[in-house]
Amino acid sequence: MTPADLAAAVLAAVQDCVQAGEFGVALPDDVAIERPKNPEHGDYATNVALRLAKGAGKAPREIAEAIAAHLRDAEGIARVDVAGPGFLNVTLAAASLGALARDIVEAGERYGRSDHLAGTRINLEFVSANPTGPVTLASTRWAAVGDALARILEATGASVSREYYFNDAGNQIDRFARSLLARAHGEPTPEDGYPGSYVDDIAARVVAASPGVLELPRDEAQEVFRRQGVELMFGEVKDALARFGVEFDTYFLESSLHESGAVDAAVETLKQSGRLFYEDNAWWLRSTEFGDDKDRVVIKSDGNTAYIAGDLAYFRNKRERGFDLLIYILGADHHGYVARLKAGAAAFEDDPDTVEVLIGQMVNLVKDGKPVRMGKRAGNIITIDDLVDAVGVDAGRYSLARSAIDTSLDVDLDLLTKRSNENPVFYVQYAHARTCNVARNAESFGIGLDVFEPDLLTNPSDAALLTALGEYPRIVDAAASLRAPHRIAHYLESLAGTYHRWYDTDECRVTPKGDAPVTSANRTRAWLNDAARTVLSNGLGLLGVAAPERM
RNA sequence: GCGCCCGUAGCUCAACGGAUAGAGCACUUGACUACGGAUCAAGAGGUUGCAGGUUCGAGUCCUGCCGGGCGCACCA
Numbered sequence: 218m219t220p221a222d223l224a225a226a227v228l229a230a231v232q233d234c235v236q237a238g239e240f241g242v243a244l245p246d247d248v249a250i251e252r253p254k255n256p257e258h259g260d261y262a263t264n265v266a267l268r269l270a271k272g273a274g275k276a277p278r279e280i281a282e283a284i285a286a287h288l289r290d291a292e293g294i295a296r297v298d299v300a301g302p303g304f305l306n307v308t309l310a311a312a313s314l315g316a317l318a319r320d321i322v323e324a325g326e327r328y329g330r331s332d333h334l335a336g337t338r339i340n341l342e343f344v345s346a347n348p349t350g351p352v353t354l355a356s357t358r359w360a361a362v363g364d365a366l367a368r369i370l371e372a373t374g375a376s377v378s379r380e381y382y383f384n385d386a387g388n389q390i391d392r393f394a395r396s397l398l399a400r401a402h403g404e405p406t407p408e409d410g411y412p413g414s415y416v417d418d419i420a421a422r423v424v425a426a427s428p429g430v431l432e433l434p435r436d437e438a439q440e441v442f443r444r445q446g447v448e449l450m451f452g453e454v455k456d457a458l459a460r461f462g463v464e465f466d467t468y469f470l471e472s473s474l475h476e477s478g479a480v481d482a483a484v485e486t487l488k489q490s491g492r493l494f495y496e497d498n499a500w501w502l503r504s505t506e507f508g509d510d511k512d513r514v515v516i517k518s519d520g521n522t523a524y525i526a527g528d529l530a531y532f533r534n535k536r537e538r539g540f541d542l543l544i545y546i547l548g549a550d551h552h553g554y555v556a557r558l559k560a561g562a563a564a565f566e567d568d569p570d571t572v573e574v575l576i577g578q579m580v581n582l583v584k585d586g587k588p589v590r591m592g593k594r595a596g597n598i599i600t601i602d603d604l605v606d607a608v609g610v611d612a613g614r615y616s617l618a619r620s621a622i623d624t625s626l627d628v629d630l631d632l633l634t635k636r637s638n639e640n641p642v643f644y645v646q647y648a649h650a651r652t653c654n655v656a657r658n659a660e661s662f663g664i665g666l667d668v669f670e671p672d673l674l675t676n677p678s679d680a681a682l683l684t685a686l687g688e689y690p691r692i693v694d695a696a697a698s699l700r701a702p703h704r705i706a707h708y709l710e711s712l713a714g715t716y717h718r719w720y721d722t723d724e725c726r727v728t729p730k731g732d733a734p735v736t737s738a739n740r741t742r743a744w745l746n747d748a749a750r751t752v753l754s755n756g757l758g759l760l761g762v763a764a765p766e767r768m
Numbered sequence: 769g770c771g772c773c774c775g776u777a778g779c780u781c782a783a784c785g786g787a788u789a790g791a792g793c794a795c796u797u798g799a800c801u802a803c804g805g806a807u808c809a810a811g812a813g814g815u816u817g818c819a820g821g822u823u824c825g826a827g828u829c830c831u832g833c834c835g836g837g838c839g840c841a842c843c844a
Contacts, residue, residue, distance in 0.1 A: 249784065264786060267824075277824070301787050302824060347844090387844035471844095499842055510771065510840065517842040524844050549838045552772050578773060579837065620781060623773060625837060627780070639780085639793050647806050658803045695784070707782055710791060721808045728803045746803095768806065 218293045218313040219320070220250040220687050223261055226294070227305070230287035231265065239283045240273040250691075252684045256677060259298065259306035260314060260684050266303040277303030314683050315671025315741070321686055321748035322666065329693045329755050335374035340540040341367050344458070344465075345382040348450040349393040349411055352457050352601040354628065355548060355580045360601070361617035361761070362577065363546050364463045365702035368759045373697040378540070381465045385447065386472045386527065393450075394443035397423060401431060401442065413598065419446050457601045462610055462761045474530045480522055483530040484515060492564040502529075507563055509556035528554075529561045536567065544700070545574045546622070552576045575700055578625035580617075589630070599630075608640065611762045615642035618760055619706035641710050645757065646765055648713035651720060652750035653766040658728045659743045666747065668740035678722040682745060685715045689752050693759070702760065709756045716749045 218226075227248045234240055245268060253262045266281035273280055281303040288297045288305070293313030298306040321328045343363030346356045367377045396410035401420040406412045423445045424430055430441045455468070474480050484500070487493045493500045498518035502525065505512050514523045535543050547554060555576070559569040582589040582599060604613045619641070620626055659665075674683065688708070696704040719725050727742045729735055754764040 249786095251784085251786090253787080254790080255787075258787075262787085267786075270824075304787065384844065389844065497842080501842090508771095514842045519842080521842090523842065527844090549773065551839085553839050555772085576773070576838095581837085616780090624781080625774065629780080641781095641792050643806055644792070647804095651804080651807085655803055662803090691784095699784085703782080707791075710782090714791075717807055718809095720803075726803060730803085767804090 218309055219317060220261060220691060223294075223307060223309075224248040224250050224263075226291045227263055227265055227284065227288060230284045230291065231269070233287040234280075234283045240269075240275050240280055242269050242273040245269065252688055253306065256681065258300060258304070259296070259308040260680055261307045261309070262300075263305050263307070264303075266299075266305060270303065281305055309680075310672075311675045311680075312672035314680060315674035315745075317683050317687050318671065318674070318741075318745040318748040319669050321751050322744055325751060326755060326758075328751055329689045330372045330374070331690065331694065332374040333694065334370060334697065337375045337542060338540045339370055339375050339377045339542045339544060340380055340535050340538070341370070341377055341544045341546070342380045342382055343546040344463075345384075346454070347384055347387075347389050348447060348454045349389055350413055350450070350598065351415055352454055354582070354599040354601070354604060357461065357601040357604055357613070358580050358617045358622075358626065359546050359548070359577060360458055360461055360463045361614045362622055362702055365614075365618045365705070365760045366544075366546075366700060368761060369693060369697045369702055369705065372693055372759060375697075378466045379464070380467045380469055380535075382469050382471065382531065383451070384471045384524075384527075386475055387524065390443060390447060394439050394446060397442040397446045398435070398439045415450075419449050422449055460605060460610070461601055462614065469531070471527050471531070474527055474534065475522075479530040479534055480526050483533050484522065484526055486533075487515070487529070487564055490564075490566070502557070502560060502564060504557045504560035507556050507560035507569065509560060513557050513560075525557060525561070528558065529564070532558070532561045532567075532572070533565055536565075536571070541571065543572050545572070547574060547576055549576055549578050549625075573700075575622060577622040580626045580628055582630060583627050584630045611646070612640040612642050615645075615706060615760060615762050616640055618702050621701060621703050641706075642762060643768075645706075645709045645713045645753065646763070647768055648716045649750060649753040649757065649764045650766060650768045652716070652746055652753065655720070655727050655746045656743070656750065659739075659746070662728045662735055662739075664727065664735060664740050664743050666744055668737050669744050670737050670741050673738040673741050674745065676722060676724050678719045678725050679742075679745065682715050682719045682749060685712050686748055686752050689756065696759075705756055705759050709753065709760075712749070712752060712756070716753070719745075719749075 224247065228244065232244060235242060245265065248263055248265050250261050250263050253259060266284055267277045270277040270280050278299055281299040285297040285299050285305055288294060293310050294307060295310045296308045300306050341363060343359045344356050346352060352360070364379065367379050370377050392409050393411055395407050396416050397420045399405065399407055399410065400417050401424055420442070423442050426445060427441055430438050433441065488500070493502055493515060499514045500516035501512045502515050503512050513525050515526050515529065517523050532543070545558065555574045558572050558574060562569045562572045692704055692708045696702055723730070725742060727739055727746050729739055757764040
């Protein structure tokens with residue numbers, strides 16, 4: 218019996234109560250089944266009686282007793298207790314709970330996946346850093362989180378397109394080109410330029426590829442550096458992200474929106490529909506209607522488009538490409554954009570809720586207990602490659618994806634470089650490697666996945682592991698709907714602990730100790746071991762972290 | 769000044785409004801003739817920044833403070 222099955226059984230019991238006239242209440246939409254922290258509280262618990270009490274006009278415990286009386290008759294339920302203020306604590310029959318092990322093994326990679334978001338086409342935009350330098354640690358956080366979120370949304374049935382927006386029409390790129398040119402000439406970095414040593418490398422590569430470039434007139438040379446330098450830098454960004462295991466479906470260039478006429482068309486549409494107003498020689502979008510603190514200029518008084526014009530055209534472009542939901546992961550320094558992005562949607566008579574902006578807080582570098590300022594312009598950045606070199610892809614992705622995005626994250630440089638074993642990812646990966654090792658040992662004992670007698674899974678450690686495994690689908694759902702990949706990581710850490718404890722329980726061995734004979738219980742536990750392997754592997758997969766068979 | 773986010777164990781972080789606030793690391797003690805100890809068991813560590821409020825119940829929701837981060841352009 219899965220938690221979902223139990224929820225259905227509880228709902229049926231509530232219905233029975235209502236039909237029997239024991240209390241009157243509208244049937245709840247769903248019943249929350251949770252796994253109690255305290256094993257004395259049964260395998261599963263529900264607060265449904267507490268929820269219904271107010272509507273029924275009766276004491277929660279009274280409601281709970283009534284539901285319990287009906288629930289006790291349900292198939293596969295060993296006992297139901299009413300506890301505390303009115304919780305229902307449910308203990309399943311061993312066979313009923315144990316059957317889950319086979320279900321999971323048979324579902325394999327499909328276990329935890331659902332079709333809740335089937336048919337939804339999601340455009341997930343993340344990282345989107347301008348290639349004026351290597352990928353910073355902050356951007357790397359969004360790479361890890363964004364890619365994990367994409368995997369999680371896909372696991373709930375959505376079609377997800379990973380998108381990287383390159384704002385190549387702006388002056389950051391000009392500053393980058395000027396920096397390249399200056400360094401190629403051996404001049405100091407311009408006042409507003411980029412000082413990192415990578416600028417010298419890129420400049421040298423441009424010169425190598427175009428030997429005569431330094432003899433060209435200054436403005437022509439700068440154009441060569443702009444074009445080739447950006448291409449080289451962007452290539453490095455893509456390569457570094459690919460090494461990190463993050464591949465984008467679309468790298469979208471802002472300039473393409475200008476060249477295709479999409480920006481002009483979008484502005485024209487908005488003028489026609491009266492969504493822009495003219496004032497002080499400029500055209501404005503009334504974004505204040507959507508919570509923005511001021512209206513935004515779309516066409517500047519000099520006739521040029523403002524940055525937001527590109528965003529408006531980009532929104533429309535994404536919708537025209539057929540996406541139902543546009544999710545943006547932006548850093549906290551961009552939170553002022555939320556209102557104007559939504560205003561843009563509304564201006565096109567579209568639903569502002571098609572735009573969903575996730576604001577991620579900053580990554581702070583800490584060294585010797587003190588914060589270290591980091592920035593491309595300051596030239597002291599920690600890059601995605603630095604991270605990978607220090608701890609590897611798995612530990613890097615895991616540590617950046619394991620915290621909620623709305624908390625700022627402190628990364629200690631010394632901890633990162635010296636003591637990588639402190640990363641909980643190894644605890645989880647080791648649990649997975651252990652399941653594989655147990656399976657290998659079982660095979661050498663001639664224990665395969667044949668005999669399955671779930672009523673033999675009577676040890677409390679069996680129940681603890683089974684209920685933990687049963688939670689997984691709801692964890693995936695929650696991670697998807699809350700856009701919270703870190704929940705997967707924390708679940709896995711908890712599951713790994715439960716597995717390690719099960720492994721260390723002598724009564725729960727898969728292979729017999731010493732020369733004891735192989736029993737049906739041993740054989741049945743091979744299924745449970747494999748179920749744990751399946752969930753650990755599936756969960757790590759959602760984070761883009763390897764599930765090694767050996768460590 | 770206005771707006772958004774955060775404040776939880778020594779550190780890094782969890783906790784659909786639910787029961788005794790949890791993990792990892794670090795610390796103390798124990799288990800290596802081990803289904804590989806990258807593990808397990810036990811211990812210690814907390815007034816969840818402060819003060820009110822909402823209700824059967826608040827780390828979680830509301831209000832006000834305190835502290836920190838990030839924004840408040842006809843820049844992109």
